[in-house]
Amino acid sequence: MKKKILSVAVLVAMGAGTAQAVNLSADGTGQVILFPYFTAQGNEETYLQVVNTHNEGKAVKIRFREAYNSREVLAFNIYLSPYDVWTGVVLGVGDGAGIATRDTSCTAPDLTDTPVAFRTSLLQNDNNGDITGAERTREGYVEIIEMGVVTQTGSVVDADNDGHADYVHIGGVPENCETMINNWRPGGAWAQNPASGITAPSGGLFGALSVINVSSGTQVSVNATSLEAVFASQQHADPGTNNPTLANADATSVVMLNNGPAINGQGVQVFEDSWISSTTYAGINAVSATLMAQSVMNGYSVNPANEAESAWVVTFPTKWAYADQDEIQARTGKTIAVAPFTDTFQDRPLSASLWDNEACEKFDLVAWDREEKETTTTGDVDFSPARDNSKYLCYEVNVIQFEDSSVFDSANTTFHANGMPGKNGWMSLGFNYGQSMGASAYSVNDHGNVYTGLPVIGFKAKVLGNGQLEGAGSYASAVDHVYERIVSGASVTAYSQN
Numbered sequence: 001m002k003k004k005i006l007s008v009a010v011l012v013a014m015g016a017g018t019a020q021a022v023n024l025s026a027d028g029t030g031q032v033i034l035f036p037y038f039t040a041q042g043n044e045e046t047y048l049q050v051v052n053t054h055n056e057g058k059a060v061k062i063r064f065r066e067a068y069n070s071r072e073v074l075a076f077n078i079y080l081s082p083y084d085v086w087t088g089v090v091l092g093v094g095d096g097a098g099i100a101t102r103d104t105s106c107t108a109p110d111l112t113d114t115p116v117a118f119r120t121s122l123l124q125n126d127n128n129g130d131i132t133g134a135e136r137t138r139e140g141y142v143e144i145i146e147m148g149v150v151t152q153t154g155s156v157v158d159a160d161n162d163g164h165a166d167y168v169h170i171g172g173v174p175e176n177c178e179t180m181i182n183n184w185r186p187g188g189a190w191a192q193n194p195a196s197g198i199t200a201p202s203g204g205l206f207g208a209l210s211v212i213n214v215s216s217g218t219q220v221s222v223n224a225t226s227l228e229a230v231f232a233s234q235q236h237a238d239p240g241t242n243n244p245t246l247a248n249a250d251a252t253s254v255v256m257l258n259n260g261p262a263i264n265g266q267g268v269q270v271f272e273d274s275w276i277s278s279t280t281y282a283g284i285n286a287v288s289a290t291l292m293a294q295s296v297m298n299g300y301s302v303n304p305a306n307e308a309e310s311a312w313v314v315t316f317p318t319k320w321a322y323a324d325q326d327e328i329q330a331r332t333g334k335t336i337a338v339a340p341f342t343d344t345f346q347d348r349p350l351s352a353s354l355w356d357n358e359a360c361e362k363f364d365l366v367a368w369d370r371e372e373k374e375t376t377t378t379g380d381v382d383f384s385p386a387r388d389n390s391k392y393l394c395y396e397v398n399v400i401q402f403e404d405s406s407v408f409d410s411a412n413t414t415f416h417a418n419g420m421p422g423k424n425g426w427m428s429l430g431f432n433y434g435q436s437m438g439a440s441a442y443s444v445n446d447h448g449n450v451y452t453g454l455p456v457i458g459f460k461a462k463v464l465g466n467g468q469l470e471g472a473g474s475y476a477s478a479v480d481h482v483y484e485r486i487v488s489g490a491s492v493t494a495y496s497q498n
Contacts, residue, residue: 020232021254021272022286029053030226031201032246032287033144035209036315036458037222037397038064038090040097040138042409043215046090050144052080054204057150057157057167059236061244064090064099064118067139067397068131069345069359070320073118074099077239079106079150079180081168093117096134106167106177108184108239131357139410141315141397144224145244146205148198148234156189156197184238194236201231211408211461218476220407220461225317227290247321251275251282253289255451257485271487273438273445280331281338281442284321288340288437289445291317291455293483295430298460300367302403303423307465307474309405312417312481313458314398314429316341316361323359332442339440340454342433358394361454362433365391369422391415400429407461407476428484438489449489457481 038046052058063075078086088101093115100115118137151157152165159166159179166179183190190196211220235244255271275285301308321327322341329335337344337359345359367375392415399410402417417427431453437443438450464475 020229020250021252022230022249022290023228023254023256024290025226025228028224028226029204029206030228031146031203031205031230032227033142033205033207034225034227034317034457035142035144035207035222036225036317037211037313037399038097038140038142038209039211039408039410040090040092041411042213044211044213044409045092046209046211047087048090048142048207048209049085049087050078050080050205050207052082052084052205054149054202055082056202057081057152057165058084058205059147059150059198060086060205061143061145061147061237061239063143063145063245064137065140065143065320065396066118066123066136067141068136068357068395069324070140070317070396071122071324072242073097073120073122073137073140074116075239075242076111077108077147077180079108079167079174079177081105081165081174082152084169091115092138094134096120096137104169104173104177106174106180108181110177110181135411139397139399141317142209143246143317144205144207145235145246146201146203146231147236147244148195148201151197151199154197156183184240190236191238194238195234198234198236200233201235203228213476216463216474218463218474220463220476220478222459222478223480225291225457227287230287245284246287246318247281247284249283249287251277251286253286255290255292255485255487257487269487271447271449271489273447273449276444276446279442279444281321284318285437285443285445288318288455289451291457292340292437292451292453292485292487293456294432294453294486295428295484296456296458296481297426297428297483298479298481299424299426300402300417300420300460301424301462302405302420305423308423309407309463310402311405311407311410311461312400312402312429313408313461314393314400314456314481315458316393316396316454316456318455319359319396338442340435340437340443340451342435360392360394361431361435362390362392364430364432365417365427366430367417367420367425367427369420369425371422373421373425375419375421405463407463447490449487452486452488456483 058080060078086105087103098115098117123132157165166176207224209222230249237243252274257269275282300310322338325335343359436452460479
C-alpha cells in the first residue's frame, strides 16, 4: 500500500497518464513546496530557504498559514533569478510571530525593513471567538507556489532598458528590485496585466526548513513535500491578494501505488482522475487526492536512558477548503463539512457534543514496541451516558507529544500519546471513520475512484539529551512520516517494478 516513486513523465512514455496532472514529486523538486510546520513559540525560531534550480527566473508566492484553521497570516511574492536562493526566519514579534530576512532577492512588497509581523485580520471572523490575537500566529505551516517563469528581457523587468533584467543579480545583488514593486503599483505593468512577461510554471523549486531552539541548541531539519504539474498556465497575482492558492490547481491528479496486480511478483497501480470542475472543488480535490492517506506511520522514543523525547507533526494542508465555513459557503452556499473532512471549524454552544472552536477528525492509534508488544487506542462499548474516549485531531497543524515529551513548545495544538507499549517503537495513526473522497457531491471524479483517509503530511522529531557533558548537551533529528494509501476503483493500468 506504499507510494511508488515513478515519475509521471515515465508513465506517459509507457502509455499511461497525462503529463499535466498533479502528482507527488519523485525527485524532491516541483511547482509547489509544502512545509508542514513553523513555530516561533518559546525559544524556537524557524529558518527556511527556497531554491530555484532552473536557468530561468521564477515568480513565487510564499504564504504562511496559522495552525488552527489555516487562515493566512502573511503572504508575498518573491522574484528569484536563475539558480537563486531566498532565505528567511520566522521568529517572535511581540505577542505573535513574523518574518525576517537579510536576503537580497527581490520581493513585493519590499522586505528590507524586517521583521514584518504576521497579521491577524483574517482571524477575527473565522468562528473562533476565543483565539483571535497575535499569539495564534506563532505556529502554522508554509505554502510555496511557483506562479510562473519570469522573462529576462523587455521593459516589464528591465526598466532602464540596459538589456539586463532588474531582478537578476549583478555582483551578488539584484540590479533594481524597485522595478518589480513598481509593476504592482497603480498603472504599473502587472497591475494592468499580471501575465505580462510571465509564462507557465516549469517546476524545479525545492526548499529546506529547520526549527531551532536557541535555548537548548537543538535543530530539527524538516523535508518539504513537493508537488509537480500543479498548474498548466501562469498564476501570477498581486501580492496583496490571496491568489493563487492550491484551489487554482489543474483538475487532474495522478496517484501511484505499489499494491497493484502482481507482475513478476510486484506491481504498480496508477490512478489518474479528473475531478469534475462543476463542483467548485476540482483543483483542491486534485491536490488532496495526491496527499490522501488512510494511515500515518512513524517511530517514537521516550527512553529515559538517553533522555529521549519524541513528537509528531500531523498537518492537513488542504483542510481549510473543506472545514472552514467561510470557504465552504463561498463554494457551496452551505456551511457543513465537505468530504474528505467530517467537521467544520466553528463556534459551538457550550452544550454541543463536539469541541468549541475546533474541527475534529477522529482517529485510531496502534503502537508497537521493538519486540512487537502492541497497544491499541480506540473507542469501546460503554454505559449510557457514554464518555467519548476516542482520539481526535482538531487543527490544521497538530503536534502529538509522546508521554511527557516537550519537543516543541506547542501552545494549543498538542495531543499527548500516553501508554506506549515500550520505551522505543513505532505507531500507526489511522483514519477509519468515514473520511474519504470520490463518492460525495463535491468530490466526484471521472472514474468513480474512492480515496480513503485524509490529505496529510508531516514528520517525527526526536530530541536526545546527554547530561554527562559539562553544561549538558542535546541532539535532534527528524524523520518523514510514511503512509498507507488506499484507492478503491479502476486504475489506469499496472506496471512491473523490474
